[in-house]
Amino acid sequence: MSDSNTSAFTNPSTFILQGIPGLETTYTWISIPFCTIYATAILGNITIMFIVKTEQTLHGPMYYFLCMLATIDLILCTSTLPKTLSIFWFNSREISFNACLAQMFFIHCFSAMESGILVAMAFDRYVAICDPLRHSTILTNRVVAKIGLAVGMRSAIFVLPYPLLTRQWLYCRTNIIPHLYCGHIAVVNLACTDTQLSSYYGLFVLFSVNGVDIIFIIVSYIHILRAIFRLPTKEARLKTFGTCSSHLCAISTLHIPDLIASLLRRFGHNMPLSFLILFANVYLVVPPMLHPIVYGVRTKQIRDRLLRLFTHKET
Template sequence: MSDSNTTEFSNPSTFILLGIPGLEAAHVWISIPFCIMYIIAILGNFTILFIMKTEPSLHMPMYYFLCMLAVTDLVLPTSILPKMLSIFWFNSREINFSACLTQMFFIHCSSVIESGIFLAMAFDRYVAICDSLRHSTILTNRVVALIGLAIVLRGSLLVMVHPILVRSRPYCRTNIIPHLYCEHMAVVKLACADIRVSSYYGLFVVFCVLGLDVFFIALSYIQILRVIFSLPTKDARLKTFGTCSSHLLAILAFYVPAIFSSLMYRFGQHVALHFHILIASTYRLLPHMLNPIIYGVRTKQIWDRLLQLFHCKKT
C-alpha cells in the first residue's frame, strides 16, 4: 500500500460506497424492488398527508401523530434511495464526506423520531381507551405540539453525536464503505482509532432509547388490554381493539427488523456481507412503505375518505 493510502486524514474528502459486494452484476435487478417500495412509500405517505389536510374529522391527536409519521416516512427513504439508485444504475459510488455525515444523521435521526412517534401514539391510545372522558382535555393541540417538538429534539440531539464522533476520528486505512449508504457503524469501522465509544453509544441509543420506547409502549398496551378484556361484550372488545390494530401492526413492522438488523451488524460476524446489506437496506425502506398501507386500509375514516376521492375522480 502506498504512503498516500496509509497517511492519516481526519476528514477524507469522499467516501466510496461499494453497493452490495459480490452482487454487482445483479444491481439493476435489485434496484427494481427498492424503487417500487420507494414509489409506494412516496405516494402512500403523500396521500395520507393530503387526506389529513382535507378531512376536518381527522384533525385529532392520533391523526396529528400520524401526519408526523408520514413526514418521517418520507424523509428517511428520500435520504438514502436516490444515492442507492445512482449506485445501482450509474455506478456512481462516490459520496462527499459532509454529505455522508448528513445522510447518516437523517437516517438515524428519522429512526429515533419514528420510535418516539409510535410511543406518542401508544400514549394517545392509552388515554383514549383507559381515560376516555379526559382525552380531549389531556391531549390538547398545545400538548400534541409540545410532544411532537420533544420527539424531534430528542432524536436530533441524540443522533447528532454520531456524526460528531465520526468526524473526530482519524481515517488511515481506507475510505471504502462496504454498504449502500452511510450507516453509522459501517463508517465508524473505517477509523484507525478506538471505536468503542461510538459502538457503545450506538448500543445505548438502540437499547436505552428505543428499548425504553418499546417498554413504555408495551406498558401502555398492557393497561389497554386490561380495559378491553373487562368490557362486557365481545363486539365491544373487538371494536375497541380494532382502534389499536393498525398501530400494533406498524410497531411490529418497525421494531422487529430494526432490532434484528442492529444486532446482526454488531454480532453477526459470520453473516454474509451481501445478505446483511440487503436486509439492512430493506429494513430502511419496507416499514415506510407499509405504514401508509396499514393505516390507509385499517383506519375506517382514512379508507372511507380515500374511496370518496376515487369515486369523485370516476364521476
C-alpha cells in the same frame, strides 16, 4: 481517485460506498423493487397527509401523529434511496465526507423520531381507551404539537454526537464503506484509532431511545389490554381492540425488522455479506412504504375517504 489511503487523515474528502459485493451484474434488477418501494412510500405518505389535511373529521390527535409519522417516513427513505438508486443505475459510489455525515445524522435521527412518534401514538390509544372522557382535554392540539417537538428535539440531541464523534477520528485504513449508505458503525469501523467511545455511545442511544420506547409501548398496552378485558361484551372488546390494530401493525413493521437486523449484525457472521447489506437496506426503507398501506387499509375513516376520493374522480 484511489479507493483507499494508507496515510492517516482526519477528514477524508470522499468515501466510496461499496454497494452489494458480488451482485453488481444484477443491480438493474435489484433497483426495480427499491424504486417501487420509494415510489410507493412517497405516494402513500403524501396521500395520507392530504387526506388528513382535507378531511375535517380526521383533525384529531391520532391523525396528527400519523401525519408526523408520514413526514418522518418521507425524509427517512429520501435520505437513503436516491443515493442507493444512483449506485444501482449509474455506479455513482462516491459521497463527500460532509454528505456522508449528513446522511448518517438523518438516518439515525429520523429513525429515532419514527420510534418516538409510535410511542406518542401508543399514549394516544392509552388515553382514548383508559380515560376516554378526558381524551380531548388531555391531548389538545397544543399538547400534540409539544409532543412532536419533544420527539424531534430528543432525537436530534441524542444523534448529533454521532457525526461529531465520527468527524474527529483518524482514517488511515480505507475510505471504502462496505454498505449502500453511511451508517454510524459502518463509517466508524474505518477509523484507525480507538473508537470505543463511539461504540459505547451507540449502545447508550440504542438502550436510551429504542429500549425506553419499547418499554413505554409495552406498559401502555398492558394498561390498554386490562381496560379492554374489563369491557362487558366480546363485541365491545373486539371493537375497542380494533382501534389499536393499525398502531400494532406499524410497531411490528418497525421494531421486528429492527430486532432481526440487530441479531444479524451480532450473530450473522456466517451469512453472506450481500444478504446482510440487502436486509439492512430493506428494513430501513420498508416501514415508510408499509405504514401508509397499513393505516389506509386498517383505519376505516381513511379507507372511506380514499374510496370517496377515487369514486368522485371516476364520476
